[in-house]
Every structure is written in structure tokens, then in C-alpha cells.
Amino acid sequence: MKCKTTFIRGDVQTVFPDAIFFDLDGTLIDSAPDIRACLLDALRENDLFAERMDERFEIGPPLDLMIRTMVPGVSEAALVAAVQSFRKRYDQSDYPLTVAFAGIEDLLFELSSFGLPLYVATNKPGFASTRIINKNGWNHFFEAILSPDVIKGMRLTKAHMLIRTASDNGYNPKNCMMVGDLRDDIDAARTAGFFSVAVTWGYGDKSILLQCGADRVVSCPAEISVIAKGEKDV
Numbered sequence: 001m002k003c004k005t006t007f008i009r010g011d012v013q014t015v016f017p018d019a020i021f022f023d024l025d026g027t028l029i030d031s032a033p034d035i036r037a038c039l040l041d042a043l044r045e046n047d048l049f050a051e052r053m054d055e056r057f058e059i060g061p062p063l064d065l066m067i068r069t070m071v072p073g074v075s076e077a078a079l080v081a082a083v084q085s086f087r088k089r090y091d092q093s094d095y096p097l098t099v100a101f102a103g104i105e106d107l108l109f110e111l112s113s114f115g116l117p118l119y120v121a122t123n124k125p126g127f128a129s130t131r132i133i134n135k136n137g138w139n140h141f142f143e144a145i146l147s148p149d150v151i152k153g154m155r156l157t158k159a160h161m162l163i164r165t166a167s168d169n170g171y172n173p174k175n176c177m178m179v180g181d182l183r184d185d186i187d188a189a190r191t192a193g194f195f196s197v198a199v200t201w202g203y204g205d206k207s208i209l210l211q212c213g214a215d216r217v218v219s220c221p222a223e224i225s226v227i228a229k230g231e232k233d234v
Contacts, residue, residue: 023180026202033097
């Protein structure tokens with residue numbers, strides 16, 4: 001199947017980037033099955049039930065918001081207990097249902113062969129993120145895994161991760177690329193002054209991605225390599 005790139009801002013000219021930053025869940029990996037299984041078990045363990053609970057499951061929001069959506073009216077104490085139960089289950093998991101999206105490993109090999117610095121920038125805690133990257137044998141691809149808890153005692157937003165890393169490494173933000181599947185990824189890129197690429201194979205709504213102001217919207221990983229090389233089409 002031929003990939004098709006959707007050009008959102010025709011006046012944007014890409015250059016070979018200083019660095020590329022990837023979201024994790026929904027961009028590099030399909031982690032929804034493992035997250036769903038651990039979360040439903042954690043809710044049941046804490047006697048939390050609601051109609052259509054499984055249907056309300058949605059990857060993207062912070063864990064506490066996910067639980068509030070799945071179990072409307074949950075008490076603060078029950079919410080804290082459910083989060084703790086989930087974290088214990090998920091952090092100890094071997095992630096048997098989590099897989100890389102098709103074409104991602106080939107993309108990482110190719111971008112690495114260009115000598116491009118690659119980063120993971122995720123809202124997932126660092127412990128689980130690192131275990132999943134290592135499980136896939138990808139640790140050699142990335143300069144660092146950026147997560148909200150990467151600095152002890154602080155909770156970073158994704159925009160802060162991008163801004164801080166670009167500054168610390170002397171990257172020109174205009175020459176950095178952020179790749180993600182949700183509007184939040186595109187908003188973080190915009191705040192940091194990065195070029196943004198929205199992917200349609202993840203958990204985001206395509207119609208929202210087409211309207212969220214991304215510099216490019218792509219339908220398969222190979223297009224990201226094309227953009228990184230400064231080409232205009234696949």
C-alpha cells in the first residue's frame with residue numbers, strides 16, 4: 001500500500017534535523033493491550049466497576065484521568081489505590097502484548113545510519129519506558145529516554161523535556177523534529193519550537209490530527225525518513 005503524506009503547512013521547508021524525538025505509546029509501540037489488561041485488573045482488585053468501563057478506556061490522558069473516565073465518580077482514596085495497583089502490575093509485567101508498529105524498527109535503523117541523534121519523549125514513567133525499549137533491543141538507537149520523572153523531585157511536561165534537551169545539547173529547536181500520535185505531542189512540539197509530525201497509525205483521531213496544526217501528517221513510518229532527508233514526497 002502506497003503511503004500518502006498530508007501537507008498541512010505548504011510554506012514549511014524541512015531541513016536535515018539536528019535531532020528527532022519520538023513519542024512512545026501509539027507512535028513506536030502498540031502498548032494498549034497490556035495497559036488495558038493491567039488497568040482492568042487493578043480496578044477489579046479495588047472493587048471499582050462501572051457500566052461500559054472497558055469501552056471508556058482510552059490511551060493518551062494521564063493515568064488518573066483515564067481512571068476517572070472509566071469509573072465516573074471514583075473517590076480520591078479509591079483512585080490512589082487503583083493507580084498504585086496498576087503501577088505495581090505494569091512495572092512488573094513482561095509486556096507480552098506490547099509490540100512495535102510495522103516499519104518502526106526499519107525506520108530506527110535507517111535514521112541511525114544517517115547519524116541522527118534520536119530520543120524518546122514520553123509521558124510514560126521512565127522505569128516502564130526503559131524496560132520496553134530494552135525489551136525491543138532499541139536502547140542503542142536512542143541518546144536518552146525522556147520521561148516526566150527524568151529529574152528527581154520534578155514532573156516535566158513533554159514541552160519541558162523537548163526545550164530542556166534541545167538547550168542542553170545545543171540543538172536549534174527549528175531543526176528538531178517531534179513525532180507523535182496525539183494532539184498533545186503536536187502542542188508540545190509547537191511550544192518548544194520544533195517541527196511536528198503527526199502519525200495516523202496510533203491512538204489519535206485522524207480528523208483531529210489533520211486540524212491540530214502539525215507541520216506534516218503521515219500514514220506510515222517510511223515517510224518520516226523522507227521528511228528527515230528533506231524530500232517533499234514518498
